[in-house]
Amino acid sequence: MTSIAAQQPVPFRPQAAAVQMVASWLIAFGVFLSGFVISEPAPYELLMVVQVALWFLLGLKISRAVAPLLALLLTFNVGGMLSLTVLRDIVTDQVLYVAVSIFLAITAVFYAAIIEDRHQRLKLIFQAWVAAAVITGMLGILGYFHAFPGAEIFTRYDRAMGAFQDPNVFGPFLVAPTLYLMYGLLTGRLVDAPLRIVGILIITFAVFLSFSRAAWGLFLFSALALVFIMLLKERTNAFRLKILMLSLAAVALIVLALVIALQFEKVRDLFLARTQLVQDYDGGHLGRFARHRLGFEMAMERPFGIGPMMFSKIFPEDEHNIWLKSLMTYGWLGFVSYVTMILWTFSMGFRYLLRDRPWQPYLMMSWIVLVGHMLIGNVIDTDHWRHFYLVLGIVWGCGALEWRHQRQIRQNAA
Numbered sequence: 001m002t003s004i005a006a007q008q009p010v011p012f013r014p015q016a017a018a019v020q021m022v023a024s025w026l027i028a029f030g031v032f033l034s035g036f037v038i039s040e041p042a043p044y045e046l047l048m049v050v051q052v053a054l055w056f057l058l059g060l061k062i063s064r065a066v067a068p069l070l071a072l073l074l075t076f077n078v079g080g081m082l083s084l085t086v087l088r089d090i091v092t093d094q095v096l097y098v099a100v101s102i103f104l105a106i107t108a109v110f111y112a113a114i115i116e117d118r119h120q121r122l123k124l125i126f127q128a129w130v131a132a133a134v135i136t137g138m139l140g141i142l143g144y145f146h147a148f149p150g151a152e153i154f155t156r157y158d159r160a161m162g163a164f165q166d167p168n169v170f171g172p173f174l175v176a177p178t179l180y181l182m183y184g185l186l187t188g189r190l191v192d193a194p195l196r197i198v199g200i201l202i203i204t205f206a207v208f209l210s211f212s213r214a215a216w217g218l219f220l221f222s223a224l225a226l227v228f229i230m231l232l233k234e235r236t237n238a239f240r241l242k243i244l245m246l247s248l249a250a251v252a253l254i255v256l257a258l259v260i261a262l263q264f265e266k267v268r269d270l271f272l273a274r275t276q277l278v279q280d281y282d283g284g285h286l287g288r289f290a291r292h293r294l295g296f297e298m299a300m301e302r303p304f305g306i307g308p309m310m311f312s313k314i315f316p317e318d319e320h321n322i323w324l325k326s327l328m329t330y331g332w333l334g335f336v337s338y339v340t341m342i343l344w345t346f347s348m349g350f351r352y353l354l355r356d357r358p359w360q361p362y363l364m365m366s367w368i369v370l371v372g373h374m375l376i377g378n379v380i381d382t383d384h385w386r387h388f389y390l391v392l393g394i395v396w397g398c399g400a401l402e403w404r405h406q407r408q409i410r411q412n413a414a
Contacts, residue, residue, distance in 0.1 A: 024121050026051055027114060028128035034386045035132030035173060036163040038153070044386060045103065052110045065400035066112045069392075072341040073105035076326075079334025083305040097308040097329075097384075104389045111393025115359075116400035122362040125394070126180045129387075133177035134199055136162035137206030140170060144209045158270060160209035168380055171215020173387045174203045175222050175372065179365040182226060182250070186243055187361075197253070204254055208261065211270055214376040221375065225368045233354050291315050295324045305331035322377035329383070342374060345392060348399045355402065363398035366391045 030051055033044040062070055080098045084090055115121055140162035143154025154162055164170040178200060185196045207219050227247055231240060262268045295311065308329050312318045319325045326335040349367035354360075370391050373382055382388050 020118070023055075024118070024124055027121060028124040031125050031128040031390065032132045034390065035129075035136040037165060037169075037386070038163050039165075048107055048110075049103070052106055055110065055114065060110075060113050060117065062109065062113055063116060063400055063404070065403040066109060066116060066396055068344065069112055069341070069396045070109045072337050072344070073108060076330055076334045076337040076341070077102045077105055079305070079330035079332070079337065080308065082333065083307045083329055083331050086302070086304050087307040087310070094308045094310075100384060104384065104386065107386070108389040108393040108396070111390055112396035112400060115394060115397025116404065119359045119398075119401050122359055122394070122398075125390075126177070126362065126365075129390075130177040130180055130199060133174045133203050133206075136164070136170070137174055137203045139163055140206045141202070141209060158266070159211040160206060162206065167210040168212045168214060169385055171207050171210035171212035172218050172373070172376070172382075172385070174207050175215070175218050176365060176369045176387065176391065178203045178207075178219065179222055179226050179368065182223065183230075183361055183365060185250075186227075186230060186246055197250075200250065201253065201257060205257055205261070208258065209267075214380045218369075218372040218376050221372050222368050225371070226365065229353065229364055229368070291317070291319065292321050292324055295319060295321075295328060299324070299327035299332075299335075302328075303332045305329055305334070318381060320379060320381055322380070322382050325381050325383050341392075345370060345395050346374070349395045352399060352402045357398075357402065357405070359398045359401050362394060366394040366398070370395055 026047075030044065030047050033042070033047060036042065037044060077098070080101050084094065084098065087094065111125075115125075139154045140160030142148065143151040143162070144158075144160040146152060154160065156165075156167055159167040161167040161170040164173070181196045181199045181203070185193055185200070188196070204219070207215050227243060230243060234240070234243075291311075294315070298306070305328050306314070311325075311328050319328060323335070323339075326338045330338070346367075349363060349370065352360075353364060353367060357363075373385075373388055373391070376382070
């Protein structure tokens with residue numbers, strides 16, 4: 001039986017509503033700034049440090065549904081701190097590396113908590129992400145073609161990198177916003193389609209010009225997975241026909257853009273070089289794959305790891321493998337925590353993937369991108385990618401919303 005108190009209307013407090021709106025816009029602005037990391041500390045770090053501290057000081061709570069994420073990330077970073085103890089001489093950069101790891105872990109928990117607090121923030125988060133992707137993508141494109149003096153600041157090794165420090169981070173950052181635009185194109189109004197198509201073309205071209213094989217693979221996997229899951233969820237023939245027609249049109253536009261881009265000799269030569277499955281630095285002596293094998297053998301003898309930023313001092317390059325990176329930088333404790341967190345996140349997202357909820361589209365897109373990052377993590381290091389921790393927080397935030405929703409159903413049935 002519903003209590004009298006529960007039937008009372010909730011009073012409208014304009015001041016509280018205004019504060020909530022400003023707070024949500026600040027969150028969105030933080031997400032927007034994550035697309036501009038030319039130097040460190042970036043404006044993203046400065047804003048997020050202040051914002052996270054204020055939110056938790058003003059009463060943002062970590063629920064039982066989000067607490068496991070906090071515990072796993074803390075354990076992961078305890079492993080990182082323990083790895084410092086094996087070093088003879090600790091330099092500032094190594095301490096800073098561990099500090100950044102702790103900061104990013106806190107941001108993941110923060111995103112999960114603020115999404116659980118108010119699921120409407122998901123739309124703002126993705127819109128801000130799209131805005132950042134379009135702008136940084138355009139910077140990467142303009143930089144690649146040297147469209148203005150000094151434009152080369154947005155490239156590296158003749159590859160577009162936008163307002164990032166590495167094309168291999170720039171490309172994957174653009175994938176989630178592309179999925180958001182694709183989802184809106186498939187489910188939204190026809191009048192909004194032209195803007196979404198322009199956004200998709202800009203971002204897709206930027207991903208291509210990053211010449212990151214990991215980004216290309218992530219983009220292709222994520223786009224196909226989105227269409228497949230939507231076909232599973234929406235079973236009407238009319239909707240399936242719409243998806244089929246729009247998907248074919250999108251493929252045709254992307255192929256056309258690719259053909260045009262390959263008319264430029266510079267683009268064509270680099271594309272042909274990057275499409276080789278195994279590069280010299282992959283399969284050569286002490287190449288990527290050889291380093292992986294030797295690194296895993298070394299990890300069996302080093303339970304605390306070898307310390308942050310030490311792998312590249314022993315071998316020609318960094319680990320380029322997130323699982324090996326976890327072992328080398330965070331030790332066995334960090335590795336077990338990381339694998340547990342990834343598997344937990346994967347299974348939680350999979351369980352809730354097709355449930356009809358207001359937050360389902362955002363969970364679906366974030367889960368797809370997370371799975372894609374699990375796959376490319378075998379050939380690239382995703383440890384300090386800011387957008388990865390954002391994706392992680394979104395999946396856990398949506399999981400917490402589902403947990404709260406199920407608890408309310410049980411309470412109403414009691």
